Amino acid sequence: MKMSESHQQPALARCPGCEEPPASGDLYCGACGYDLSAVPARPDDRPTLAITVPPAVPPAPAPSPAAAVPPTAPHAPDAPTPPAPAVQWPAASETDSSDVPVPVHRATDLPGTDSGGKPLPATPGAHHDDPPTTPPVRHDDRAVVAEPATAVPPDASGDFALAAPDPRTAEPTPTPAAGTKVCVACRSGRVDPDGYCENCGHAQPRERDHMEQELGSVAAVSDRGLRHHRNEDSFAVSSTALPDGSPAVVAIVCDGVSSASRPDEASAAAASAANEALLESLPRGTHPQQAMHEAIVAASEAVNALAQDPPGSAEHEAHRHQNAPACTLVGAIMAGGLLVVGWVGDSRVYWVPDDRTGPPARLTEDDSWAAQMVAAGLMNEAEAYADERAHAITGWLGADSYELEPHTASFKPDRPGLVVVCTDGLWNYAESAEEMAAAVPPEAHRRPLHGAQVLVGHALDGGGHDNVTVALLPFAVEPQGAGSACTTV
Amino acid sequence: MANFSKSNVPQFSVEVYQNAFLPEGGREVNAIVTVTSTGGGTTGGIPLPRAAASPGQVPGYGPGPGPGQGPSAAVVLMVDCSGSMDYPPTKMRNARDATAAAIDTLREGTRFAVVAGTHVAKDVYPGNGQLAVADARTKAQAKEALRRLSAGGGTAIGTWLRLTDRLLGAADVDIRHGILLTDGRNEHEAPEDLRAALDSCAGRFTCDARGVGTDWEVKEVTSIASALLGTADIVADPAGLAADFTQMMENAMGKEVADVALRLWTPVGVEIRFVKQVAPTVEDLTGRRTEAGPRAGDYPTGSWGDESRDYHVCVLVPEAGIGQEMLAARVSLILPDPSGAGAPQVLSQGLVRAVWTDDMVASTSINPQVAHYTGQAELAQVIQQGLDARKSGDFDGATAKLGRAVQLASASGNQDTAKLLSKVVDVVDAATGTVRLKAKVAEADEMTLETRSTKTVRVKK
Numbered sequence: 001m002k003m004s005e006s007h008q009q010p011a012l013a014r015c016p017g018c019e020e021p022p023a024s025g026d027l028y029c030g031a032c033g034y035d036l037s038a039v040p041a042r043p044d045d046r047p048t049l050a051i052t053v054p055p056a057v058p059p060a061p062a063p064s065p066a067a068a069v070p071p072t073a074p075h076a077p078d079a080p081t082p083p084a085p086a087v088q089w090p091a092a093s094e095t096d097s098s099d100v101p102v103p104v105h106r107a108t109d110l111p112g113t114d115s116g117g118k119p120l121p122a123t124p125g126a127h128h129d130d131p132p133t134t135p136p137v138r139h140d141d142r143a144v145v146a147e148p149a150t151a152v153p154p155d156a157s158g159d160f161a162l163a164a165p166d167p168r169t170a171e172p173t174p175t176p177a178a179g180t181k182v183c184v185a186c187r188s189g190r191v192d193p194d195g196y197c198e199n200c201g202h203a204q205p206r207e208r209d210h211m212e213q214e215l216g217s218v219a220a221v222s223d224r225g226l227r228h229h230r231n232e233d234s235f236a237v238s239s240t241a242l243p244d245g246s247p248a249v250v251a252i253v254c255d256g257v258s259s260a261s262r263p264d265e266a267s268a269a270a271a272s273a274a275n276e277a278l279l280e281s282l283p284r285g286t287h288p289q290q291a292m293h294e295a296i297v298a299a300s301e302a303v304n305a306l307a308q309d310p311p312g313s314a315e316h317e318a319h320r321h322q323n324a325p326a327c328t329l330v331g332a333i334m335a336g337g338l339l340v341v342g343w344v345g346d347s348r349v350y351w352v353p354d355d356r357t358g359p360p361a362r363l364t365e366d367d368s369w370a371a372q373m374v375a376a377g378l379m380n381e382a383e384a385y386a387d388e389r390a391h392a393i394t395g396w397l398g399a400d401s402y403e404l405e406p407h408t409a410s411f412k413p414d415r416p417g418l419v420v421v422c423t424d425g426l427w428n429y430a431e432s433a434e435e436m437a438a439a440v441p442p443e444a445h446r447r448p449l450h451g452a453q454v455l456v457g458h459a460l461d462g463g464g465h466d467n468v469t470v471a472l473l474p475f476a477v478e479p480q481g482a483g484s485a486c487t488t489v
Numbered sequence: 490m491a492n493f494s495k496s497n498v499p500q501f502s503v504e505v506y507q508n509a510f511l512p513e514g515g516r517e518v519n520a521i522v523t524v525t526s527t528g529g530g531t532t533g534g535i536p537l538p539r540a541a542a543s544p545g546q547v548p549g550y551g552p553g554p555g556p557g558q559g560p561s562a563a564v565v566l567m568v569d570c571s572g573s574m575d576y577p578p579t580k581m582r583n584a585r586d587a588t589a590a591a592i593d594t595l596r597e598g599t600r601f602a603v604v605a606g607t608h609v610a611k612d613v614y615p616g617n618g619q620l621a622v623a624d625a626r627t628k629a630q631a632k633e634a635l636r637r638l639s640a641g642g643g644t645a646i647g648t649w650l651r652l653t654d655r656l657l658g659a660a661d662v663d664i665r666h667g668i669l670l671t672d673g674r675n676e677h678e679a680p681e682d683l684r685a686a687l688d689s690c691a692g693r694f695t696c697d698a699r700g701v702g703t704d705w706e707v708k709e710v711t712s713i714a715s716a717l718l719g720t721a722d723i724v725a726d727p728a729g730l731a732a733d734f735t736q737m738m739e740n741a742m743g744k745e746v747a748d749v750a751l752r753l754w755t756p757v758g759v760e761i762r763f764v765k766q767v768a769p770t771v772e773d774l775t776g777r778r779t780e781a782g783p784r785a786g787d788y789p790t791g792s793w794g795d796e797s798r799d800y801h802v803c804v805l806v807p808e809a810g811i812g813q814e815m816l817a818a819r820v821s822l823i824l825p826d827p828s829g830a831g832a833p834q835v836l837s838q839g840l841v842r843a844v845w846t847d848d849m850v851a852s853t854s855i856n857p858q859v860a861h862y863t864g865q866a867e868l869a870q871v872i873q874q875g876l877d878a879r880k881s882g883d884f885d886g887a888t889a890k891l892g893r894a895v896q897l898a899s900a901s902g903n904q905d906t907a908k909l910l911s912k913v914v915d916v917v918d919a920a921t922g923t924v925r926l927k928a929k930v931a932e933a934d935e936m937t938l939e940t941r942s943t944k945t946v947r948v949k950k
Binding site (some may be wrong): 186189192194196197199200201202203224225226227228229230258259 | 755756757758759806811812813814815816817840844845846847848850
């Protein structure tokens, strides 16, 4: 990171949106341009508000939300209605990164919306929403640039880099009219159809760079991280009903294997195939554990099928070409009082009881070199994970996988808790169950989306070395006891 | 005309081969851009005896090509008639025969002329300062005129080119092409005169150049072909002229679109290190850029038939942090608006990207295409340097350079060049590039090697 700062400087300098060029968070700002966010004036950029801030808040809201929350959880079946909000997630990509560090200050008024910002829920077309919402933000920079944009390009082939940050002085003019996309990096170029700036060539944030979704009681957030140029993780969350009408909630998280070709396509295909399989089999009455097994097989077939397609992108990356698309998969189902998990690879599920005095647990066993070393008794966990081969996975979905071995497990929790479904981009920064529990904000079971944002923030603060994806599923024990269960916190 | 040329333009496709990944602090981005043009509605070089089209053509009016026919073209044949062409007399006779064969290859309706070159240029057919329209009658007349050609006088190639330019410039056609044959040095005008003539003709027509025998200057002939975006070659034995001329004319007849340019757009702060054509021959285009709007420049590529060429683009991008991605260059093939007023037509385009990563495996791997053509460009260079060293008596230098050439040619599978090299050096070990200079080298072999040193082979895919 330190090294990157120096290189960052130029890029940052061009991003007037970021007020702290030398900070370590710089890459984050420069890469995603989170000023585009629909979240207006944020008081500060404190990256971590994770555990310190919330504790103060929860005590007060806890009781009242507690009453409010249980209804939502049981009503999970109703949740399908919110798919309207679900549509908001494409929009979220633009808002994205800004949300992660977002402090709790929004929580009081709009718990449900703080993910996408309030204007977004209604309109999926985020771009058009931006301008209206932006003015209060760091609009000034952008506005300024929009003018110079025309002035600078002419022959400013020289060092334009320095010119960009300065214009900050100017006043917010709502120049970036609706529809006009301005480069998040230099603020002066328009964005070409290929997604690059017409002035500085900078790649623009893509939809998948940051994705959020909240659906009833389940929420997921995925982020590109700070060191990768694209997000190769993917997720799917959904809810359905068992034949008896009781709710079933599903979360699938996949991590594309970078050394294979088109890992981003692999993870997206796997997550969506597994999700669809579950949405079909669970309402039919298939036992959730069996359903999970079948879903993993279906996901595997979807990834295998990608190997036959010609490369989607025109990039010819020799070192990637040998391998068929591949990814990991981890999923969780809450249905009929059961918690079913399934996985292939090194993405994980953790259990964090609402009553933090109880022990948290990791519910999955990695298909990885490190896990095998530990299992074989050749190394202890600390040694194994310190090794650079730790992350070499021994199981994955993809055409060149030797033999698909889906792992599934079923649990019947006796107390309420939070199910954390994540990729190694998160658990690298909270490996043990205790560390993960410590990273989960106390009120996460009531505000899973916010909790997921905080966890992604935790990974980014830790260095964000990989793509980060996490889904949170609050698990309530009994419908009628749920209220009290939550308040027992 | 605009419509016509548009309908006839072949499909261009652009493919970019590169490793976009850079390490932290990395700035140099290399890419091989493969441009392929296909299907312009022509026969791809085979002359079209379109009987139906020629009758009914009113002489003096453009033989406007009908639908499905090739584009309108004009070709001028420049034949060296200097005194040396009579030594031996077979040279002049072979040149006449070759020119006749080339005329036979002309597509009906093509405009053409024959220029006899000495210390002055004279259009010997049709001879009225204009071009003839190819049909059975004019072809016969032209061949009759060739029989009256005789050798005598000096050599001033610049004057030949200027006359050709005047003749071609008057014709309202899509493709303008010259074919030039010389057997001697350009002794009767100053090198600057030839240079000036080339500068004034560049971009106005394309020209293939051939040296017959061994008394001509390789660098003169290759510079003509290079400036006018044509091919250069040696025809050491005059008996081979007819076949070569026929081939050249077929090639010219296969051209479907002229004045195609490679446009390179780069973002602010990106520096262009070089732009080279690397296949079928190495041709550095870096210095031939003409600005085309903000941060964009055009590099001439001449006329295209059904063919494929590779370009090596190398740019320096500003440093950026790990995880960043930028567009390093946008490469497009463009065709100027025929009227010169409108916006050029973009035929196809490709993107060159830069992505910074801390994955060492990704950032250190070299794209095989880039590696291959980097080697081919070096091959052309070391042959040139080796032959220059040999001429200047620096035999150690020549041995080292030609040894390296043997090594490169053998490693890349450039058989033709390897064969040519083996006539100049004795190869002890090709893999290590260990060679000995041959004590006796035929002049023709050395000239052939030098002329063809820029020919490359494509990477096996």
